[in-house]
Amino acid sequence: MSTPFYVSPEQMMKDRADFARKGIARGRSVVVVQYADGVLFASENPSQALHKVSEIYDRIAFAAVGRYNEFENLRIAGVRLADMRGYSYDRRDVTGRGLANAYAQTLGTIFSAAGEKPYEVELFVAEVGDVASEDQLYRLTYDGQVADEHDFAVMGGAAEVVAAHLEENFVQGCTLEAAVRLAVAALGHSEQGDRTIGVDDLEVAVLDRTRAQMRKFYRLRGARLSELLLPTVADPTPRGSAVDSEAGSDTAPAPDTDL
Template sequence: MTQQFYVSPEQLMKDRADFARKGIARGRSVVVLTCRDGIALVAENPSPSLHKLGEIYDRIGFAAVGKYNEFESLRQAGVRYADVRGYSYSRDDVSARGLASVYAQSLGSVFTTEGKPFEVELAVAEVGAEPYQDHLYRLTFDGSIADESNYVVMGGQADVVNEALARSWNQDTGFPDAIRTAVGALSATRAPAEPTGTANGSSGYGNPGSAADAGAAPERLGAGLLEVAVLDRNPMSSRGTVRAFRRINTVELDRLLSGPEGD
C-alpha cells in the first residue's frame, strides 16, 4: 500500500500564491487614479472588445488584470450583486466597500479550497461628490483587500509604473492631465522608441527597464494600445445622467494625448 504524498499547508499556500503572482505579472498594467474631475481608469490593452475596465453601478467602476475569463466572471457577478441590492433596498445602499467585501470572500474561498487560484488582481473605484469622498479598493488573488488612496497600480511591472506615477501624480488636475500622467507612467515600462544602434532583444516582451537604465526615452503608448474610462464626479451637470462611467474612444483619446491643447 503506497503512502499518500504529503504537502504542508504552508508550502501549498506558497505554491498557489507564486503561481497566481506569475500569471498576473504576465499581464499588461492598469492604473486607477483620482483627480479633480473624478477617477480615471487607464489600461494598456490593444483589444477593442475584451475590456479590462468596466462599469458596476452608477458611480462604481471596475478594473482588472490577469486572466480575462476569470475577472470577467467576477465583473458580471458584481453587476448582478449591485443590481439586486439596489433593487431590493436602495441605490444608495450599493457601495464600493460592499462590493469589495463580496469579491474578497469569493477570491479567498477559491484560493483556499479550489485546486487553482484565480490569476487576477482587481480594483473597485467609487467616485464621490468631493475628492475626499472617493474610494479605491485593491483586491488580490488570495482575497486580501486594501483601502488605497490617490491611485492604484496593478499587473505587469507595477513597481516601475508606481515609481513613475509617484513622481508625476497631482490630484488637482482634470481628466486630460490625469490620463496623460497615467499613460506616461505606463509607458515607463516600454522599450526606447527606436534605438540608434542595433536592437538586440527588442521584442515587445524584452527588458523594459533597460531603456531607463540607458537613459533613452521610452516609447509612449498610443491610443490604439490603450483602454481608458472615467468616473465623472458631476455627471448630471456634464452629461445629464446619474451614471458616472464613460469610455474614452480612440479618436478622443488620440486628440487628448496629443498635448495640453486637448484640454
C-alpha cells in the same frame, strides 16, 4: 503500503500564491489615478471587445488584470449583485465597499479551496463620491486581501516600475488632461526606456462626478482621447466616437487569454 505524499499547509499556500502571481504578472498593467473631478482608469489593451475596465453600477467601476475569463466571471457576478441590491433596497445601498467585501470573500474562498486552482486575477473597485474626499478605491488580490488605495495605484505587469513613475510625477487634484497624460506615460515607462503607446492600443475610462447623468462612467476614445494626449501621443487615424458610454457587450474569449 506506500507512505502518502505530504505537503505542509504553508508550502501549499506558498505554491498557490506563486502560481497566481506569475499569471497576473503576464498581463498588462492597469493604472488608476484620482483627479479633481473623479477617478481615471487606463491600460494598454489593443482589443476593442475584451474590456479590462467596466461599469458595475451608477458610481462604481471595476478594473482587472490577469486571466480574462476569470475576471469576466467576477465582473458579471458584481453587476448582478449590485442590481439585485439596488432593486431590493435602494440604489444608495449599492456601495463600492460592499462590492469589494463580496469580491474578497469569493477570492479568499477560491484561494483556500484545495480542490480548485486560485484565480489569476487582481481587481480594482472604485466609487466616485460627491466630493473628492468621498472617493473610494479598493485593490483586491488573488487571495482575497483588500487594500484601501489613495491618489493612484497600479497592478499587473511591471507594477513596481509603473508605480515608481506615478509616485514621482503625481500631483494631487490634477485635471483630467494631466491625469490621462500621467497614466499613459506611466504605462509606457520601463527600465529599458520609455515608449509611446498609440491611441488605438489604449483603454481609458473615467468615473466623472460632474456628469449630469446618474451613471458617472464613460469611456474616452478616438478623437477625444487623442486631444487629451497631444502632444504626448499623436494618432493620425483615430477611430470611434469622442466619448462612448459603457455598452455592456460581452464577447467570449479563449479560456487562456491574459489581459
